[in-house]
Amino acid sequence: MTADTVLFGKYRLDRVIGKGRTGTVWLAVHLGLEEYRAIKQVSKAAVGYEAFHREALILKSLRHPAIPIVYDLEEDQNFLYLIQEYIKGESLYALVQSRGVMNEAEAVRYGVQICALVEFLHFAGEKPILFLDLQPKNLIICGGVVKIIDFGQAAFTGQCADESERYGTVGCAAPEQYTSDQILDTRTDVYAIGAVLSYMVSGKPGMAQGEESGISDGLRAIIGKCMEVDREKRFRSAGELERRLEALPLAGNDHRNRTNKAIPSLVVAVVGSREGTGVTHMALALCGYLKRAGFEAVYEERNATGHIRRLAEHYGSRADDRGIYCIRGLRLKPWYGTAVELEEPEARIRVQDYGTDWKALCAGDVTERLAVLMVAGVSLWEQEDCLRMLKALRSLWGTKGSTAAVFIVRNPGAGRFLRRGPAGLPPGTKRFAEPFFGDPFCPGAQGGEFLKELWDALAGGRTGKRSWLKRCPIGGKAFFAAKDKIRDSAESSASSEPGEGQG
DSSP states (O other): OOOOEEETEEEEEEEEEEEEESSSEEEEEEETTTEEEEEEEEEEESSSSHHHHHHHHHHHHHHOSSHHHHHHHOSSSSSSEEEEEOSSSSSSHHHHHHOOOOHHHHHHHHHHHHHHHHHHHHHHSSSOOOOOOGGGGGEEEETTEEEEEEEOEEOOOOTGGGGGSSSHHHOTTTTGSSSSSSSHHHHHHHHHHHHHHHHHSSSSSSSSTOOOSSSSSSHHHHHHHHHHHSSGOSSSOHHHHHHHHHHOOHHHHHHHHOGGGOOOEEEEEESSTTTTTTHHHHHHHHHHHHHHTTEEEEEEOOOSSSSSHHHHHHTOOOOOOOOEETTTEEEEEOOOOOOOOOOOOOEEEEEEETOOOHHHHHHHOOOEEEEEEEEEEOOOGGGHHHHHHHTTTTTTTTTTTSSEEEEEEEOOOSOBSSSOOTOOOOTTEEEOOOOOOOTOOOHHHHHHHHHHHHHHHHHOOOOOOOOHHHHHOHHHHHHHHHHTTHHHHHHHHHHHOOOOOOO
């Protein structure tokens, strides 16, 4: 089989992007949709249909942005084919080989994401899914986000005992995988996470004592606990490991954003002019940016919409003893109501989603530094809501100490800075027009640039020469054209009342 071969009348092969023990992975183009697909080609002589079908069924049962989607199963006389989503990026293995070992802060950031992903697999269904081949070549870095590929060894707990032969990657496979008489469980994958952490900071899947003195004793102890020969001494779950990684003091590393040198604890209150303006979308996107930038941040739902519970249900996430869900590597606290008292999550930055509850924001007893992020729509019929919000928030300005204000118009089409805003904005308010990005967890290049500039404004940083704050308004024209039409009545109201390597 060669490049340009057309399979099943609709997939044109491009090139080989991966090879494994049992088969080859091709990059292909779907001729009808003009989209890339990854096609795993497995010899019928190398693997039984049941094992191949099991991989497909496991992938089909999972719905997670970091796990490839299965589109189809095909076969011919000699091969079986698994057609799945193409995950573009660079494998963790290739990244370390080309760039060298990572600093501790970067390794921990990726490690936290890996833990969250493995925890999702372990709790996605009624029975835990064990990955059983977690290793640097099966982890793809895509825009700072870890994605996982090649579920060839994955199995539900209980199925592993039926396997007469077990496979894994030397250095990453737990000791119990080398024999067929030991039960495998979630701690088997915890061992592999430790090996991957070791690889990121040392270039090896296991560190001998005395190696890599540049990493902290805390991280060294975590890796050692993951890779205990006796699994009873390992972390009980990927979630427990994730919390230990997040608790590491990393002040000596370069994981802190330079625009936020030694800032005190900060509350970012996100509020919208009306339902549907994208307050939760914006709050999650900001949390994701902070996480990728190395900040210790937590999202707190301060409204009764129930968005976070539905998100947790979608991802199969379970709350920890503080009521916190870990979803896509972010710590999210849903609204439990005023009668429930839980221990406050430890975080330097707390992003609070107030939805449209302006009164709750004004009534809150904020002792930390406060930044208010206001989100509004661009349409004519949304402007009166915007002005009512600004009037309701007037009590914040000058009464909460060092309150900062940022005003955002939701994706008017260009994602550029607004030179002026509606009546009622406090002096010094930074104004933005939000570009469109559909996934708050993966905002893309334009969304990432926007979030960086937004964070600079919230944290009191300065923007550069080519920053969002210096660009000409385009999308804002629609906002002001609409606002001018209701200027008289609205102002009266205001004054009186959002590499490759798939294998």
